[in-house]
Amino acid sequence: MNNLVMFFILSGLILVFSVMTVLTRRILRSAVFLLFVLLATAGLYFMLDYMFLAAVQLTVYAGGIVVLIIFSILLTSHISERAAMAGKWPMIASAFVVLLGAGVTLYTIYSYVFKASAEPAIPSTMKSIGSHLISYGEDGYALPFEVISVLLLAVMIGAIIVAKKEVK
Amino acid sequence: MHQGIPLHYFLIVSTLMFFIGIFGFLTRRNLITILMSIELILNSVNINFVVFNRYLFPHKLQGHFFSMIVIAIAAAEAAVAIAIIINIYRNFRSIEVGKVDEMKH
Numbered sequence: 001m002n003n004l005v006m007f008f009i010l011s012g013l014i015l016v017f018s019v020m021t022v023l024t025r026r027i028l029r030s031a032v033f034l035l036f037v038l039l040a041t042a043g044l045y046f047m048l049d050y051m052f053l054a055a056v057q058l059t060v061y062a063g064g065i066v067v068l069i070i071f072s073i074l075l076t077s078h079i080s081e082r083a084a085m086a087g088k089w090p091m092i093a094s095a096f097v098v099l100l101g102a103g104v105t106l107y108t109i110y111s112y113v114f115k116a117s118a119e120p121a122i123p124s125t126m127k128s129i130g131s132h133l134i135s136y137g138e139d140g141y142a143l144p145f146e147v148i149s150v151l152l153l154a155v156m157i158g159a160i161i162v163a164k165k166e167v168k
Numbered sequence: 169m170h171q172g173i174p175l176h177y178f179l180i181v182s183t184l185m186f187f188i189g190i191f192g193f194l195t196r197r198n199l200i201t202i203l204m205s206i207e208l209i210l211n212s213v214n215i216n217f218v219v220f221n222r223y224l225f226p227h228k229l230q231g232h233f234f235s236m237i238v239i240a241i242a243a244a245e246a247a248v249a250i251a252i253i254i255n256i257y258r259n260f261r262s263i264e265v266g267k268v269d270e271m272k273h
Contacts, residue, residue: 003172011181018208022192034204041211050215060239065246072250073200076257084197095196102187102263109179121226127266141233151189155244163251
């Protein structure tokens with residue numbers, strides 16, 4: 001029962017703040033609402049007992065990406081500026097498309113029977129996560145781990161080259 | 169911790185969040201808010217992966233690692249996108265999609 005109450009609080013926060021992220025006309029407020037959405041999502045991960053993932057969500061998403069977005073907002077737009085939205089008919093058309101898509105997806109979710117595996121759960125402790133991440137055998141994730149590290153290096157160099165001032 | 173919550177509830181939350189993100193992506197006219205809508209979409213997909221992992225395949229950690237990798241990709245994508253947005257701002261003095269309509273500077 002307590003779980004359910006906590007889940008409804010967190011999911012209510014997620015839904016309300018994601019609607020406000022999308023609809024508010026002040027860009028900086030929109031970024032702060034996005035931060036609340038990401039924090040509530042970390043709360044859902046805590047409820048599912050994935051502590052490490054929740055910590056990654058808090059540090060990388062809520063701590064890193066939102067700060068990056070806020071910095072870029074401060075660099076590119078005036079604080080009193082109101083964001084422009086699409087006109088009336090594009091709004092109605094996209095609302096229609098979105099409601100249709102959500103309806104189809106929810107119908108599919110409800111008509112599909114999910115079969116849970118009966119095998120015993122493995123704990124997602126720091127030790128098991130670390131040994132999975134560097135193992136290259138079965139259930140090992142060494143290759144994606146290395147690919148991600150190369151990608152991050154490439155992204156770092158790419159972002160510097162794209163954003164640096166051209167010398168003429 | 170997750171006893172008593174049906175799997176469907178998590179899926180409903182992530183579906184609604186995904187389509188709210190799509191709505192923002194379609195109606196926003198500012199590059200940074202479009203980027204924020206994309207972050208919403210990625211986040212909702214992460215919830216799906218984690219919930220399927222926990223409820224349907226608790227003997228593996230595939231969804232867990234997949235969403236960790238998605239978080240890393242999202243950070244990389246945000247960094248490059250913001251570099252591009254700052255470059256666009258430098259050339260056009262605006263990041264409204266309606267005003268950035270030339271592929272030259």
